[in-house]
Amino acid sequence: MHRDRAIWASLAVLGLTFAAYMLRETGGNGWMPGCVFKKVTGFECPGCGMTRGTYALLHGRVGEAFGFNPVGMVLLPLAMIGLGIEVIGWVRGKPLPFRLNPGRWGATVIAVVMIAWWVGRNVV
């Protein structure tokens, strides 16, 4: 158990919770910078729509949330759980005996889906 790491992890959780609360109340308007990639290139990035999607999700509109960014809406919670397990191990100073690991093929599928999604949403 590392106290400094526990403090950092707690701050991150607090920050995320606060950001989620602010997003729920304001919709992100006026205080979130928005996607720079989209502003500069005009193309959407793989994460575009996540702010609107999370806003919809925080208001219980699941279908609408998936409409903004279906790939991100599936992968982000998975990644958060996977990362959470690693962070707990990091705070403990000793990795947990289990991990959320999609394996070599799962990881490849995720990479292919992410690139296809990125290209696809800009072409279609």
Next chain:
Amino acid sequence: MICTHMSWYYSKNGTQLGPVTEEELKAKASSGEVIAADLIWREGMSDWKPYGQVAEFQGIGMVSPPPASGTMGSVSIPQPSAYPAAYAQQVPNYLWQSIVATVLCCMPFGVVAIVFAAKVDGLVARGDIAGANAASKSAKTWVTVAVGCWLAVVAIYAVVVLIAIIGGAVN
């Protein structure tokens, strides 16, 4: 090495054993009970590592084959097939970090990180540990670039908003 009180854990066939002292672990390696591919860990290490890759134990015990086993040849260089299943977890793949960086930071650099991250476990399975380490390092670098760019954007944005607020107050 002065720190003889250090407690080492080691793993045989997926079972965690120990703690033992550094001397005991060296003795086990010399007798062939612990081989180069066996995973060891102590407080402070970020993850389990194969015995043969830990600096403290370089050259100790790894040249003599286990006396009790009937297999032939040296075990100094572990064969890919000899890696325990847990070995795949020794090289961090940064996949989840890459996904979070891509989706939340809104930075296409995250996609580059995902591509490298996806290669790590496959390279480990093929026994290409050097390649896996290189891919792991690249994935980490691109995650850092994506998050760094995002933080820079947030910082610049905050300054612009602040200037606008001050400007509004002055006018």
